[in-house]
Amino acid sequence: MTEEARRSPERAKRLPRAVREKQILDAAVQVFSRHGYHSASMDEVSEVAGVSKPMIYSYLGAKEDLFIHCIRREANRLLAAVEAGIKPDLAPDMQLWHGLRSFYAFVAEYRESWTVLHRQAMSVGGPFADEVNAMRERAIELVAALVVSAGARRGLAEQAESSGEGMAAALVGAAESLADWWLDHSDVPDGVLASWLMNLVWLGFNDLVEGAVWKPAE
Amino acid sequence: MTEEARRSPERAKRLPRAVREKQILDAAVQVFSRHGYHSASMDEVSEVAGVSKPMIYSYLGAKEDLFIHCIRREANRLLAAVEAGIKPDLAPDMQLWHGLRSFYAFVAEYRESWTVLHRQAMSVGGPFADEVNAMRERAIELVAALVVSAGARRGLAEQAESSGEGMAAALVGAAESLADWWLDHSDVPDGVLASWLMNLVWLGFNDLVEGAVWKPAE
Structure with a gap:
């Protein structure tokens, strides 16, 4: 030395x-x-x-800038992990399945990243929440593209175009909310979370694009 | 005078x-x-x-207390409106349908309440976000009870008990996220939002309790 x-x-x-x-x-x-x-x-x-x-x-x-840098890096890592999990050649349900698997695997492996992104950034608000909301918008676009392509495959392009973005916003909200719930119920394996969500949303959407429509029984 | x-x-x-x-x-x-x-x-x-x-x-x-009072009142009004919409004698899907209808009708009629609750309170964070999170927990409990009772009706009580709360968290997140999306897409009628969500989540859950389970096609 x-x-x-x-x-x-x-x-x-x-x-x-x-x-x-x-x-x-x-x-x-x-x-x-x-x-x-x-x-x-x-x-x-x-x-x-x-x-x-x-x-x-x-x-x-300083601290404020450092926190913004953390949020940006973790948001980019999370989105990159989800995108890397999606194989564009697969059927849409398998794309969503792999995307969800990647999402929950990320949350399970980088619990601290998710805590910073979802809990800390949102609970401080201001420019930090804006960063997280920008990430959410990108996730919604990603899912909307999937929903629209699934609809187009089944000859329901128009219907998927009109409701696709709203459906995608709902799906992203469901995935986030379940990940948030999981922070307090970490005994559930991350793969189980992904399959709960597929059962909840995909069978639903799948039925929808097959032409089945839920109607109130009045 | x-x-x-x-x-x-x-x-x-x-x-x-x-x-x-x-x-x-x-x-x-x-x-x-x-x-x-x-x-x-x-x-x-x-x-x-x-x-x-x-x-x-x-x-x-002062302003901080006043804001907390606003959040509390609007949270209670929103939950009361949703609960009032649910008719406990109906089948679970109809209960959820009416709950969602009431939720989106509230958001449409009291757009300012929803903006304060969802956007303003969350973007300021701190004790305000805590108030909103307390409301979310109550909403999740409400939906979880519905999911569990739906499962029990179909003889799947155990399965519904284990996944019910996670499913409910996902569903509440989906409903919120779609309402948030709607703030920027208000041309969609509120009844349409409720039916999108029913199609997305209920047909899914309905298939699930019928014994259908989505599995990756690998």
């Missing part, structure tokens, strides 16, 4: 900026998910990351 | 406290839904309500 490294081990390891940022964000997600935005301290982020506070400020800004 | 009434018309009309509070809350919901919590001014609430600011403070407190 050089004399300089002994004096300042951090400076000695000249890690690329991207690596440092990843360390900081990993630590921040952990700290924010544990304490919530308001109670989280930059001292703890610095300690968990093993990166000095001045370096955190210089790379990712 | 007495001399006193001419000097202070407000004091002359000695309205019961409950009536005054209603005037204030009606005005506050209007103002909060229009401007959001942070930008809403107590001056405007006072002007719209026709009630002096000191009287507002003395009856319902």
Whole structure:
């Protein structure tokens, strides 16, 4: 070890900026998910990351900016995981199934990410909630495209066009709400959540595109 | 008109406290839904309500308390409207149908209430979001009871017990998310929203309790 490294081990390891940022964000997600935005301290982020506070400020800004960076990264990771799970060659129900499996697998593996995205960001509100809402819009577009393509396959393009986006908004809300419920009921395996949701929504939509329509029995 | 009434018309009309509070809350919901919590001014609430600011403070407190009172009242009204719509003698699907109809009719008629409850309260977060989450929990319990009773009727009590609450959380999330979507797509009639959701979720659940189970075709 050089004399300089002994004096300042951090400076000695000249890690690329991207690596440092990843360390900081990993630590921040952990700290924010544990304490919530308001109670989280930059001292703890610095300690968990093993990166000095001045370096955190210089790379990712103060607490507010850091939280926005966390939300953005986790939202992008979540959407990327869901999109990667969807195989465009499969039938629409299988696409949705794989998308849901990927979603709940992500929530199960990165529980802290989901906690930050869904609970912490939404409960602080303001620009943080706006970031999460932007992610929701992208998820709704993704599902709407699926619903419309499923409808088109069955010759019901027009019907799917008119109700597809609303249906997609409902489905995304159902998936989120079940994931939120799961934070307090983690004994249910994540694959079971995906199959509950398929049973709830897909058999429904499937019947619909087959021409079956629920009507009040009055 | 007495001399006193001419000097202070407000004091002359000695309205019961409950009536005054209603005037204030009606005005506050209007103002909060229009401007959001942070930008809403107590001056405007006072002007719209026709009630002096000191009287507002003395009856319902400062802005934070007033906002909490608004959320609580609107949450209770919304749940009461949904519960009133449900006729316990009907078949479970009809109960859900009437519950959803009542929910979307409420959102359509009291758009400002829904905006305050769903958008404003959630985007400010903190204790306001907690109030809304408490309302969500009550809604989930209501739907879970319905799902469990539907399962029991078909001899699937055990299955409905295990998945009922998760299904109910998904369903409440779907209903909320569709109502949120509707705030930006108000040309769709509220009855159509309820029937989209029935088609999406009920045919699904109905098939499920009939013993049909969706499985991945692998």
